[in-house]
Amino acid sequence: xxxxxxxxxxxxxxxxxxxxxxxxxxxxxxxxxxxxxxxxxxxxxxxxxxxxxxxxxxxxxxxxxxxxxxxxxxxxxxxxxxxxxxxxxxxxxxxxxxxxxxxxxxxxxxxxxxxxxxxxxxxxxxxxxxxxxxxxxxxxxxxxxxxxxxxxxxxxxxxxxxxxxxxxxxxxxxxxxxxxxxxxxxxxxxxxxxxxxxxxxxxxxxxxxxxxxxxxxxxxxxxxxxxxxxxxxxxxxxxxxxxxxxxxxxxxxxxxxxxxxxxxxxxxxxxxxxxxxxxxxxxxxxxxxxxxxxxxxxxxxxxxxxxxxxxxxxxxxxxxxxxxxxxxxxxxxx
Amino acid sequence: xxxxxxxxxxxxxxxxxxxxxxxxxxxxxxxxxxxxxxxxxxxxxxxxxxxxxxxxxxxxxxxxxxxxxxxxxxxxxxxxxxxxxxxxxxxxxxxxxxxxxxxxxxxxxxxxxxxxxxxxxxxxxxxxxxxxxxxxxxxxxxxxxxxxxxxxxxxxxxxxxxxxxxxxxxxxxxxxxxxxxxxxxxxxxxxxxxxxxxxxxxxxxxxxxxxxxxxxxxxxxxxxxxxxxxxxxxxxxxxxxxxxxxxxxxxxxxxxxxxxxxxxxxxxxxxxxxxxxxxxxxxxxxxxxxxxxxxxxxxxxxxxxxxxxxxxxxxxxxxxxxxxxxxxxxxxxxxxxxxxxxxxxxxxxxxxxxxxxxxxxxxxxxxxxxxxxxxxxxxxxxxxxxxxxxxxxxxxxxxxxxxxxxxx
Numbered sequence: 212x213x214x215x216x217x218x219x220x221x222x223x224x225x226x227x228x229x230x231x232x233x234x235x236x237x238x239x240x241x242x243x244x245x246x247x248x249x250x251x252x253x254x255x256x257x258x259x260x261x262x263x264x265x266x267x268x269x270x271x272x273x274x275x276x277x278x279x280x281x282x283x284x285x286x287x288x289x290x291x292x293x294x295x296x297x298x299x300x301x302x303x304x305x306x307x308x309x310x311x312x313x314x315x316x317x318x319x320x321x322x323x324x325x326x327x328x329x330x331x332x333x334x335x336x337x338x339x340x341x342x343x344x345x346x347x348x349x350x351x352x353x354x355x356x357x358x359x360x361x362x363x364x365x366x367x368x369x370x371x372x373x374x375x376x377x378x379x380x381x382x383x384x385x386x387x388x389x390x391x392x393x394x395x396x397x398x399x400x401x402x403x404x405x406x407x408x409x410x411x412x413x414x415x416x417x418x419x420x421x422x423x424x425x426x427x428x429x430x431x432x433x434x435x436x437x438x439x440x441x442x443x444x445x446x447x448x449x450x451x452x453x454x455x456x457x458x459x460x461x462x463x464x465x466x467x468x469x470x471x472x473x474x475x476x477x478x479x480x481x482x483x484x485x486x487x488x489x490x491x492x493x494x495x496x497x498x499x500x501x502x503x504x505x506x507x508x509x510x511x512x513x514x515x516x517x518x519x520x521x522x523x524x525x526x527x528x529x530x531x532x533x534x535x536x537x538x539x540x541x542x543x544x545x
Numbered sequence: 546x547x548x549x550x551x552x553x554x555x556x557x558x559x560x561x562x563x564x565x566x567x568x569x570x571x572x573x574x575x576x577x578x579x580x581x582x583x584x585x586x587x588x589x590x591x592x593x594x595x596x597x598x599x600x601x602x603x604x605x606x607x608x609x610x611x612x613x614x615x616x617x618x619x620x621x622x623x624x625x626x627x628x629x630x631x632x633x634x635x636x637x638x639x640x641x642x643x644x645x646x647x648x649x650x651x652x653x654x655x656x657x658x659x660x661x662x663x664x665x666x667x668x669x670x671x672x673x674x675x676x677x678x679x680x681x682x683x684x685x686x687x688x689x690x691x692x693x694x695x696x697x698x699x700x701x702x703x704x705x706x707x708x709x710x711x712x713x714x715x716x717x718x719x720x721x722x723x724x725x726x727x728x729x730x731x732x733x734x735x736x737x738x739x740x741x742x743x744x745x746x747x748x749x750x751x752x753x754x755x756x757x758x759x760x761x762x763x764x765x766x767x768x769x770x771x772x773x774x775x776x777x778x779x780x781x782x783x784x785x786x787x788x789x790x791x792x793x794x795x796x797x798x799x800x801x802x803x804x805x806x807x808x809x810x811x812x813x814x815x816x817x818x819x820x821x822x823x824x825x826x827x828x829x830x831x832x833x834x835x836x837x838x839x840x841x842x843x844x845x846x847x848x849x850x851x852x853x854x855x856x857x858x859x860x861x862x863x864x865x866x867x868x869x870x871x872x873x874x875x876x877x878x879x880x881x882x883x884x885x886x887x888x889x890x891x892x893x894x895x896x897x898x899x900x901x902x903x904x905x906x907x908x909x910x911x912x913x914x915x916x917x918x919x920x921x922x923x924x925x926x927x928x929x930x931x932x933x934x935x936x937x938x939x940x941x942x943x944x945x946x947x948x949x950x951x952x953x
Binding site: 234239241242243244246248250254258259260285286288289290291293296299313319320321322323339341496 | 688692698706716720734825835883885891
């Protein structure tokens, strides 16, 4: 199984580091109690199993150009040459992008000597072919967002009239983003979404000099699903408190769950007005923990840039300019 | 020191008990014991003197010896520990490095589960002085084919794939087990990565080829990082014999040449072990996948380290002192590997490939024979600093030490 495959104009794109992170987080652990293997997104070495999974996926297609993005891969397991050749044979053309000279040498790919290295000896793109090939590649970020938008549009439910009433916030929301739908419609790609979220979390929150890792805090079922996977990718602990948002509950014994002075990141699915995040923030801070921010799949930017808090990361932001699902928040006043 | 049926390991004048002393003194005394009148069919007792200062890289060898003796005698060797509650540093080290846990019959999952190789008095363990911390990272590790983590890997029928899966498993595992020690080496992250990979491949070689348990110790000091890996498997001859012949390699082809070209006189069995090491390097050099030979080059040329391989009664020490010859070999190896790559990628006709390989095999053979001749030549001139060591007594299995100096 692969998570990062995106098909576009006869090309199949794979993010090799995402695949490696998936292997390292979920497949490498062999179930031996003495052996807890979880490399998460921190591994940068491509291993045989990951490449084997990509090969199996490519074998399902015919005549595609395969693009393997090596940008975050620093090293490879030895003897991957045969598997790379197998992928090449299943495809029209095999291209490795952002690949280092070290990897080219180690994979014995020097035999494709028409590829010319760029500055520093690395290759922006490396074609496994004897002939010089000119191909135009699409930016992988752009591809990701296109693919994400399509999935988002497919999984948005329109709730007109009475249905737009929300019990938890005093506003009407006529569009409902069905995150569960996204999880089930394309569960592999959803893992890729979480992988990208994990990268952003690591970049924004990882280091504060104390050496202690932040703890993921989740507050509903979707958040718990996300946090469970993120905690493997990031190797962070997680704390789950269900039903903080929509249901009015009195928490009388929350204090003993929150570790004093530990840093917490609230994980959710969609952040709309941020009411639930605020509740979580209060619970965490009141109990002696430190709320350091939140992470979500989709965030609705209801405020102008200058008024926004700088404590959140998300995979996709819905803004005035970027609103493929025509999301809106309505009150009885307007 | 052998007294009746007791072999004492000690450190007179603070002389460290190194692997060299293991191969010479301990194995010699062991053989003396079997020839003495005190041998009555039972194993000897190994006693640890209070003065003993042990080089941590010897622990895997001791373990391998214990495993071998247990297999031979069908009973465990007794390890005598002398704890006077005062100078008991050696017992403390053996306990905290997990040696005693693995060697004994520990069943507490907090520590590695015991392999029941040695008998010792458990009540002699304890009352340690707390002077001077022992690093918690300096631990002996044991990897076994029957580890629960290998259950699925052992089922893979395709040998190449099983090997890849093993390497992958040990990449993660050594990454975890030796992370602290490796991260301290003041070198580039590429070399550190290479080190993890080297360990993973060495452990895989042990598990894959020898079918025995593999004992590993990694140790850091101010000047170097050393890892020592020992198994008591079937050894080099037996695994080479199982390789199917190819148009350019048959088992024993290099040995035959060495018998002619190397004039140093040595006992037949020593000669066989010595030549088997070169035969193995030669075989690995011609192979269409990276293996022991590439690993050795990587340690010596890539990381400026030392690669010591002990097999039966011979140890070969490959270091940058043989730079010239190693570079020649590395170049030939590169050409061979590229040729094999081209054959697979571009499907060149097999006839052409075999002919080209045959040419390379001859060139490689000459270069390997030159290396071996040079090593033996230097041995007859200067035994002490030679790159080869010949021992009187043999120990089954392959024992590898890779040493990486710290160049800061």
